[in-house]
Amino acid sequence: xxxxxxxxxxxxxxxxxxxxxxxxxxxxxxxxxxxxxxxxxxxxxxxxxxxxxxxxxxxxxxxxxxxxxxxxxxxxxxxxxxxxxxxxxxxxxxxxxxxxxxxxxxxxxxxxxxxxxxxxxxxxxxxxxxxxxxxxxxxxxxxxxxxxxxxxxxxxxxxxxxxxxxxxxxxxxxxxxxxxxxxxxxxxxxxxxxxxxxxxxxxxxxxxxxxxxxxxxxxxxxxxxxx
Ligand code: E4P
Numbered sequence: 001x002x003x004x005x006x007x008x009x010x011x012x013x014x015x016x017x018x019x020x021x022x023x024x025x026x027x028x029x030x031x032x033x034x035x036x037x038x039x040x041x042x043x044x045x046x047x048x049x050x051x052x053x054x055x056x057x058x059x060x061x062x063x064x065x066x067x068x069x070x071x072x073x074x075x076x077x078x079x080x081x082x083x084x085x086x087x088x089x090x091x092x093x094x095x096x097x098x099x100x101x102x103x104x105x106x107x108x109x110x111x112x113x114x115x116x117x118x119x120x121x122x123x124x125x126x127x128x129x130x131x132x133x134x135x136x137x138x139x140x141x142x143x144x145x146x147x148x149x150x151x152x153x154x155x156x157x158x159x160x161x162x163x164x165x166x167x168x169x170x171x172x173x174x175x176x177x178x179x180x181x182x183x184x185x186x187x188x189x190x191x192x193x194x195x196x197x198x199x200x201x202x203x204x205x206x207x208x209x210x211x212x213x214x215x216x217x218x219x220x221x222x223x224x225x226x227x
Pocket of ligand 1: 006026027028110130132134135167168169187
């Protein structure tokens, strides 16, 4: 499973990009509005931070197919390759997806809460489908993870050319359960990236290694012996 950061915050994106093996950034209108920055400046800065090779998923705020396509074309021009327009699923969104597919622009169909939404999005040509795990779990136990598992299963049954981009997480446990479904990607906050690698046993182990080393070699490092 690949990891992306779900954020519009430049500091968080810099942090995730520097320390974690992320393959891209996803945003949505809520995350963008939280930053209250010039839209163009925000996304060109994100592109600058992650470079040209990582994916950048930007959500449309348009609701009519023609306008969604126009936005996607303009954003692709601004943000280059590895750009994906995020479109919430709707009739107009599906129409836009088919048109964008013809123009070679990547689409992430978002706000997916049911497997049939994902299958129809894939048939329309979406490259990624984004089911919202936490929001489903909030209303039914295990609903989010099970929905992702069903979507991955559909992908395998029909050998469809799309990827699951699981989104909306609260806990590392949810992330782990989603990874076990075979989902191709998960987009998570910087806080959850950090939580996923944090373990008190790891901290204890590192403290023990440091103490034992220092008791014999003091402040010397491995490099002091080998260079
Ligand atoms: C990503 O595609 C979604 O916009 C996002 O992950 C939703 O997350 P939330 O439920 O935390 O708002």
